[in-house]
C-alpha cells in the first residue's frame with residue numbers, strides 16, 4: 001500500500017492535460033491500486049491521476065460507504081449526456097470548499113477497466129457528477145472553473161492562506 005501526495009489549488013500542475021494510457025499493464029494496475037489507497041485514506045469518493053501529479057488518463061471512484069464499489073476508468077470518454085443537474089461538489093485538491101455545480105444529469109461513459117477491457121456504463125445522480133468532475137481533472141479543469149471569477153479568486157486566496165498557515 002502506498003499513499004501518494006495530492007496536489008492542491010493553486011498548484012499549476014493541476015492544469016496539465018493528461019495523456020492516454022497506451023497499455024493497461026502491471027505498472028498501471030499498481031498505480032490504480034495506489035490511487036485507491038490514497039483516495040480511501042483521504043477520504044474521498046473520486047481521484048484522478050492528475051491530482052497525484054501523474055498525467056495519465058486514469059480515474060478511480062467509489063461512492064459506497066464500505067469500499068465495496070470500486071470503479072476504474074482508464075482513457076474515459078463521454079459517449080452520451082443528457083439533462084442538467086446541480087449538485088454540491090467538493091474536491092480533494094480544494095479541501096474544505098463545497099460549491100453547487102451544474103453538469104449533465106445522465107451520462108454514458110466508455111472506458112477501459114483495471115483488466116484493460118473496454119466497457120460502457122450509464123450513470124446518473126452523484127455518480128454522473130463524479131464521473132464528469134474526475135474527467136475534468138484529466139483535462140486540467142477544476143470545479144472552480146465553473147464559478148464566477150470573483151468567487152474563484154476568493155477561493156484561491158483562501159487556499160493560499162491555508163497553505164501559508166500550514167507551513
Ligand code: ZN
Pocket residue numbers: 090091092093133134137
Ligand atoms: Zn476533484
